[in-house]
Amino acid sequence: MTPHADPGAGAAVKAADRAHVFHSWSAQGLIDPLAVAGAEGSYFWDYDGNRYLDFSSQLVNTNIGHQHPRVVAAIQDQAARLCTLAPGFAVDVRSEAARLIAERTPGDLDKIFFTNGGAEAVENAVRMARLHTGRTKVLSTYRSYHGATAAAINLTGDPRRWPSDTASAGVVHFWGPFLYRSPFHAETEQQECERALAHLEDTIAFEGPQSIAAIILETVPGTAGIMTPPPGYLAGVRELCDRHGIVFILDEVMAGFGRTGTWFAADLWDVTPDLLTFAKGVTSGYVPLGGVAISPQIAATFDQRPYPGGLTYSGHPLACAAAVATIGAMEEEGIVENAARIGADIIGPGLREIADRHPSVGEVRGIGVFWALELVRNKETRQPLVPYNAAGAANAPMGEFAAACKKSGLWPFVNMNRTHVVPPCTITEAEAKEGLALLDEALTAADAHTV
Numbered sequence: 001m002t003p004h005a006d007p008g009a010g011a012a013v014k015a016a017d018r019a020h021v022f023h024s025w026s027a028q029g030l031i032d033p034l035a036v037a038g039a040e041g042s043y044f045w046d047y048d049g050n051r052y053l054d055f056s057s058q059l060v061n062t063n064i065g066h067q068h069p070r071v072v073a074a075i076q077d078q079a080a081r082l083c084t085l086a087p088g089f090a091v092d093v094r095s096e097a098a099r100l101i102a103e104r105t106p107g108d109l110d111k112i113f114f115t116n117g118g119a120e121a122v123e124n125a126v127r128m129a130r131l132h133t134g135r136t137k138v139l140s141t142y143r144s145y146h147g148a149t150a151a152a153i154n155l156t157g158d159p160r161r162w163p164s165d166t167a168s169a170g171v172v173h174f175w176g177p178f179l180y181r182s183p184f185h186a187e188t189e190q191q192e193c194e195r196a197l198a199h200l201e202d203t204i205a206f207e208g209p210q211s212i213a214a215i216i217l218e219t220v221p222g223t224a225g226i227m228t229p230p231p232g233y234l235a236g237v238r239e240l241c242d243r244h245g246i247v248f249i250l251d252e253v254m255a256g257f258g259r260t261g262t263w264f265a266a267d268l269w270d271v272t273p274d275l276l277t278f279a280k281g282v283t284s285g286y287v288p289l290g291g292v293a294i295s296p297q298i299a300a301t302f303d304q305r306p307y308p309g310g311l312t313y314s315g316h317p318l319a320c321a322a323a324v325a326t327i328g329a330m331e332e333e334g335i336v337e338n339a340a341r342i343g344a345d346i347i348g349p350g351l352r353e354i355a356d357r358h359p360s361v362g363e364v365r366g367i368g369v370f371w372a373l374e375l376v377r378n379k380e381t382r383q384p385l386v387p388y389n390a391a392g393a394a395n396a397p398m399g400e401f402a403a404a405c406k407k408s409g410l411w412p413f414v415n416m417n418r419t420h421v422v423p424p425c426t427i428t429e430a431e432a433k434e435g436l437a438l439l440d441e442a443l444t445a446a447d448a449h450t451v
Contacts, residue, residue, distance in 0.1 A: 084313075122253075123152055190232075241274075358447055
């Protein structure tokens with residue numbers, strides 16, 4: 001598949017979009033969606049023949065790249081054999097998907113409840129925790145994103161929560177560790193870990209541990225900034241949960257399935273939660289699928305007691321076929337190992353060299369193919385390049401940077417004052433170097449706003 005120009009077709013696609021599609025997270029009259037003609041591997045292209053290196057993996061979900069032939073074929077084969085069946089039946093491809101996922105989740109999380117995506121996975125994990133404990137409150141961090149459905153959006157810590165925050169969902173927010181912008185005035189990772197855990201312990205004490213059903217964390221927060229936790233933090237949260245009978249939920253919707261160079265980010269810190277949510281990379285986004293991996297203790301709660309939750313399309317055969325093929329491709333083609341190698345040998349060192357050259361880059365952080373550049377006006381003061389949750393003219397510097405990326409053929413993932421480097425886990429060394437060179441060039445637009 002190669003790009004070819006067909007501007008007339010592109011104009012028709014865009015006209016139909018503007019007439020009928022209502023886009024998420026957008027002021028409908030202020031957006032100009034790109035009409036995409038095709039995609040393959042690490043690239044996609046428009047109807048004008050412009051090709052873009054996808055450094056966003058769309059929404060950080062096309063972990064095996066675009067149009068992987070093995071997964072496309074599996075979806076086609078499953079559609080020819082059995083397109084759909086209600087979730088109450090035992091279906092071979094559903095059972096196989098669950099088995100393959102359970103084999104790779106940390107510890108003994110061997111039961112899989114399927115959903116259609118990440119937000120529904122979070123909703124059901126929270127429901128399970130509340131029913132298992134008989135408690136109501138759930139704690140989550142400010143710098144987090146857990147989805148846009150009712151409970152998930154209240155758990156979310158970033159500004160997308162604000163318009164839908166009912167302030168009555170039993171959610172309490174606390175500060176997670178983030179040394180670069182430490183809320184605890186820490187100077188080292190050890191201090192940040194100790195002070196963040198002390199803050200969480202105080203929060204639990206003042207909220208009443210007997211009222212707290214769960215603590216939910218993104219193992220590595222994604223959209224909020226890709227802040228890898230300091231050594232010992234997740235183990236410390238695990239200990240606090242065990243001490244107080246609180247369910248520990250890890251949200252691996254974005255971090256899971258190879259993104260951090262391991263099957264799940266929890267593997268990096270040898271921590272097993274009670275519940276683990278997943279989506280995105282499990283099918284590389286080819287067909288929507290998410291789920292909850294469940295510990296034996298919580299699963300036993302519902303041995304004789306019905307679980308009051310379900311979805312019409314839970315464990316949809318087409319989605320499960322995509323999951324089976326995706327996991328198979330990742331295993332046989334060494335895709336998880338590729339993500340680890342590219343991150344350690346190419347992206348990490350390359351981004352640190354870029355940071356040395358650009359006054360707008362305040363910090364580089366990440367692992368695998370999961371990286372963020374914190375863009376600042378001044379490296380010494382760490383003033384963000386744009387204000388928190390900036391919009392309109394206040395966000396112009398980031399808009400200029402993103403436009404420079406796209407003009408050069410690089411499609412970035414931009415959020416607030418950051419650009420995230422999150423290409424497919426299948427990205428080659430040559431493609432990664434190409435993307436870093438384009439990023440290096442585009443950052444001159446951000447440099448123009450430094451002081």
